[in-house]
Amino acid sequence: MVYQLAERAPEDERLDRVFGALAHPARRAVLRVAATSPAPITMSELADRTRMSPQLLNKHAAALEQAGLMTRVARGRERRVTVDAAALDEALDWMNRARAFWGGALDSLDAYVEELDREQT
Amino acid sequence: MTIADTGLALTLERDYRIAPERMWELWTTAEHLAAWLKPSLDRYKPSTCEADARVGGTYRLTIPGVTADEPDMTAYGTYLELDPPRTLRFTWGWEDMAPDTTEVIIEIAPTDEGCHLTLTHVRLWDEDQRARHAEGWTGTLESLAALYG
Numbered sequence: 001m002v003y004q005l006a007e008r009a010p011e012d013e014r015l016d017r018v019f020g021a022l023a024h025p026a027r028r029a030v031l032r033v034a035a036t037s038p039a040p041i042t043m044s045e046l047a048d049r050t051r052m053s054p055q056l057l058n059k060h061a062a063a064l065e066q067a068g069l070m071t072r073v074a075r076g077r078e079r080r081v082t083v084d085a086a087a088l089d090e091a092l093d094w095m096n097r098a099r100a101f102w103g104g105a106l107d108s109l110d111a112y113v114e115e116l117d118r119e120q121t
Numbered sequence: 122m123t124i125a126d127t128g129l130a131l132t133l134e135r136d137y138r139i140a141p142e143r144m145w146e147l148w149t150t151a152e153h154l155a156a157w158l159k160p161s162l163d164r165y166k167p168s169t170c171e172a173d174a175r176v177g178g179t180y181r182l183t184i185p186g187v188t189a190d191e192p193d194m195t196a197y198g199t200y201l202e203l204d205p206p207r208t209l210r211f212t213w214g215w216e217d218m219a220p221d222t223t224e225v226i227i228e229i230a231p232t233d234e235g236c237h238l239t240l241t242h243v244r245l246w247d248e249d250q251r252a253r254h255a256e257g258w259t260g261t262l263e264s265l266a267a268l269y270g
Contacts, residue, residue: 098131098242099131099133100160101160102131102133102240102242103133104159104160104161105157105158105159105160106133106135106238106240107161108157108158108159108160108161108162109135109137109147109157109158110135110137111157111162112147112153112156112157112162113137113138113139113147115162
């Protein structure tokens with residue numbers, strides 16, 4: 001029930017990379033546009049949509065790729081981007097466990113406050 | 122761009138029908154923390170808690186496993202800021218599992234009925250990142266989930 005942040009070092013390191021990559025607004029913008037695109041988006045479209053120079057986009061895309069959040073695949077003359085949900089899911093899972101713990105704790109606080117009330121009256 | 126604005130953190134808010142001073146006591150007294158700081162009041166055996174609620178003081182809270190095969194869990198950390206009855210800030214970790222590199226901020230605001238509590242749990246990485254993101258990690262899980270929603 002109590003959430004576990006990370007039992008194994010590899011998971012911890014991976015999470016650090018994921019959170020580190022997500023800690024930059026420009027990279028979140030890249031990921032948001034890529035993730036909401038119905039089909040794998042090309043790097044040039046992605047540069048257009050995020051109003052980034054190809055050089056800057058490349059830099060951010062490399063960081064996201066290193067964190068395992070997305071992959072760039074060459075198709076013909078274009079490179080297309082796919083988002084890897086698994087890495088993000090792991091980060092979300094971490095957040096969910098923390099949320100479940102604190103949500104439960106605040107429910108307990110509610111019940112405890114009522115208990116104290118009853119004792120007083 | 123909701124995600125850019127909110128960053129990565131967990132925020133929960135609740136209203137309670139007790140005065141801020143009382144709420145402060147429930148968060149800073151070992152006896153009270155042992156009684157309520159657990160995922161459920163009914164299912165858990167009594168916790169043990171030590172809390173030295175002053176800046177630099179530490180706390181340790183052991184929540185027994187619900188069943189025999191479930192291990193006890195010990196949360197621990199150090200108090201970083203105490204501004205009674207408004208702001209409480211401490212590090213948070215799970216012994217043997219996660220170092221206390223995360224931080225919890227409790228904010229208590231008075232209301233007509235009692236108080237409004239805001240709990241923020243932030244993940245801090247290393248000192249370097251902490252300095253670069255000194256603007257603060259605020260935000261919600263929903264905004265991250267919205268990325269895929």
